Amino acid sequence: MRARSARGFTLVEVLVALVIVAIGMSALMASMSSSADTASYLREKTFAQWIGLNQLALTRLAAKLPSKGTTNGELDYAGRHWAWQQEVTEQDFPGVLRIDVRVQPIEPGAMPKDGRWMATAVGVVGDAVAPPQLTSLYTEFGAPGTGAPGGSVTPAPTLGPGTPPSSGGISPSPTPGAAPPPSSSPTPVTSAPGSQ
Numbered sequence: 068m069r070a071r072s073a074r075g076f077t078l079v080e081v082l083v084a085l086v087i088v089a090i091g092m093s094a095l096m097a098s099m100s101s102s103a104d105t106a107s108y109l110r111e112k113t114f115a116q117w118i119g120l121n122q123l124a125l126t127r128l129a130a131k132l133p134s135k136g137t138t139n140g141e142l143d144y145a146g147r148h149w150a151w152q153q154e155v156t157e158q159d160f161p162g163v164l165r166i167d168v169r170v171q172p173i174e175p176g177a178m179p180k181d182g183r184w185m186a187t188a189v190g191v192v193g194d195a196v197a198p199p200q201l202t203s204l205y206t207e208f209g210a211p212g213t214g215a216p217g218g219s220v221t222p223a224p225t226l227g228p229g230t231p232p233s234s235g236g237i238s239p240s241p242t243p244g245a246a247p248p249p250s251s252s253p254t255p256v257t258s259a260p261g262s263q
Contacts, residue, residue: 112186114145115170119188122151122168127192132164139179147172150179162194 076084122140126133138153154167169184 111147111172114147115149115172115186116188118142118144118149118151118170119168119186122153122170123166123188123190126153126166126168127190132192132194133166135164141173148175149173152179152184158191160193164192166190166192 133153133155135155135157138155139150140153141148141150143149149170150173151168151170154169156165156167157163158165166189168188169186170188171179171183171185173179
């Protein structure tokens with residue numbers, strides 16, 4: 068009886084298998100590299116958006132309206148150097164200004180490139196701003212230090228000449244269960260009928 072000879076892979080089969088593995092690995096590496104580039108880009112775009120929103124908030128919190136025109140600036144943030152450009156334009160409504168803040172990462176000492184802005188924050192600011200109030204927005208909680216329920220503070224009374232100032236116009240509410248303050252005039256005492 069003849070012995071069966073053992074058959075292995077040929078050189079062509081091994082080469083075809085290696086080519087298939089190499090193509091699959093290169094596609095996987097390209098996908099991983101694209102994912103890493105996308106994550107890095109989104110991270111920088113998020114930082115640029117935060118810088119634009121911060122600059123927009125600083126402009127809104129200023130004590131006066133910004134001047135119309137373009138303003139440029141630079142700052143270091145999150146380990147990189149950034150350039151921002153703020154453009155203030157007038158709107159159709161009187162007293163309302165539009166603010167566009169554009170941000171891009173740059174090398175220190177380099178000039179920002181037009182058209183290469185990474186993020187833009189847009190907002191408006193106006194001159195119709197109410198003065199600060201001593202009233203809490205949350206009526207169920209009292210304002211700290213006022214002692215008033217719901218945070219309401221009564222306006223200070225008008226003082227005439229020679230009148231000593233009071234506690235700053237804050238009227239504390241009476242504590243529940245506390246005795247009323249003594250009055251200046253005596254209260255007449257009456258007896259109940261049939262007690263004599």
